[in-house]
Amino acid sequence: MENISAAGGALNRPCSGSEDACGFYKGAESNFTISEQYPDLYIILPVIYAVICAAGLTGNTAVIYVILKAPNMKTVTNMFILNLAIADDLFTLVLPINIADHLLYYWPFGEVMCKLILSIDHYNIFSSVYFLTVMSIDRYLVVLATVRSKKLPHRTYRAAKIVSLCVWVLVTIIVLPFTIFAEVYTDPLDRKSCALIFPKPERAWLKVSRIYTLILGFAIPVTTICVLYTLMVYRLRHMQLNSNAKALDKAKKKVTLMVFIVLAVCLFCWAPFHLATIVSLTADVRETPLVIGIAYFITSLSYANSCLNPFLYAFLDDSFQKSFKKLLECRAG
Template identity: 85%
Template sequence: MGNISNPTNTNPQCNLSVDFYYYGSLNRTDLNCTPPSDFNADLYVVLPVIYSIICAVGLTGNTAVIYVILKAPKMKTVTNMFILNLAIADDLFTLVLPINIAEHLLHYWPFGEVLCKIILSIDHYNIFSSIYFLTVMSIDRYLVVLATVRSKRMPYRTYRAAKIVSLCVWVLVILIVVPFTVFAGVYISPEDSARKSCVLSFPSPEGSWFKASRIYTLILGFAIPVSTICILYTMMLYKLRNMRLNSNAKALDKAKKKVTVMVFIVLAVCLFCWTPFHLSTIVALTTDLRITPLLIGISYFITSLSYANSCLNPFLYAFLDDSFRKAFKKMLECRTA
């Protein structure tokens, strides 16, 4: 999806300011000029293929994660409750990718105002939900390490409590995304009434509103949660180091170590996929960029990379979590028996 900011500008030098890129796709109405036709043709073919692969792999993998966690009794743990909600968020996003693909192929939005608001809202849920559930998982890992160092039990750390925390995360994300839902709408080109785009359409001055929305996303969707996670893991490593050097307490058992490592790797992959998107926010806010085929290609690569995060997590669980792998294998054996 894109954002409208002076769409009727016909600057022949093809300058782009902060509105050159926004989450989703780079709509034609966002451009002040048209890139080379052969470049457009390549994008027209390549992007639907990439999005379709992400959709198919993500939908299959995350559905499998949801199924295994819900059906296997041994998978009902606190960490897996957060993983379940992460998989639901990723599945929800991959379900709407075909609509994004259709818009890209048609070069206009044919689905109406209501669906536009729903799709753009889900797009933004994807920005916030993954990092917030990973933040909660990091807090949980820190509390587990802290309790282990102090040789204390955690009676409040229950599956039921994890459900309540997960619900709170969903409510928080919904509240954060409400402004985007309000401003989402169908933009009709003044030159061609049949040319419609599903965009964030801000009131005047559009540029200021757009910058505010980018800063809002950068702070709430990246700066605050990532800073929290970094502080937690720094403190966690510090306590583990001190435990080995200065304490006779038992080290984390093998299972807890594996879960902590898995959460850390899932977090690292998430940051790898999303950091370029948020860095593009900083670039868009601080520079005026001249549009080139390379710049458009980079913007689509950044979008595809952020989309790809929704299909990578199931593979990480399969490689890093023995209990998930065993539960999934057992269910396959039951299905084929």
């Protein structure tokens, strides 16, 4: 039976189960074996996850608080940032359960929680890149309107709310198959694990799930983003060389730069995971200490994306810094 455990989770990271169950390499050992053979990994990983959890919860909660409380933060871009922070906060909230699963060697939380955790794990894969895609579309429309010296009457905070809701609905539909296949699996040693249990032929279903994630979670949104930014750069170059239109004002340039950097960090954190998926589809990689270390590094890197965005906003967005300081002063007073 093929499975991907919650300790391995949605990211095809090292997990318990049968041969070829872990996506990145074949012949995965159980958590118990990993704890014996690779004690450093077994100890260090929960520490890393705990740091990511603490930083992510603190930072994303601060972003949510500032955007909801500060009147001057009610902008279209910030609405998308708010939803991105909610998605990241939701994921970091369940990280302690993944840590407990890793330390206990088995899944003690039941099937309902199993479906919930694996669903949130997959939400983390899709939600960030789709909200960044929407933000890229928004930036392109702003640049295009500026080049043409036009306004965007339908680009409102209310419209951004509706678009954000549509993104959540889309991601929910994409994640639904993983929710359906998430079950508690008992291995031959009578240890329970939260896993994706596919029907027969299991290997074919597993391969389809990886291709599904690769196409919908990376290929389509990233291609869209790359096309948009290429067109955006072309428009700006064309405007500077062949047009008398005014350049983007300072504020718009800063927002566009911030979106671009957040996007670049997201791709940096997630590209190795999707590259590992491609490797798993095209080659059989045997388990070695190096491969296991790489797999866990890829996991930690993808997790880290959920806590990095708030720090990017703090460094790149002056209005966020000012609003945060003002809210702190008001509460202190």
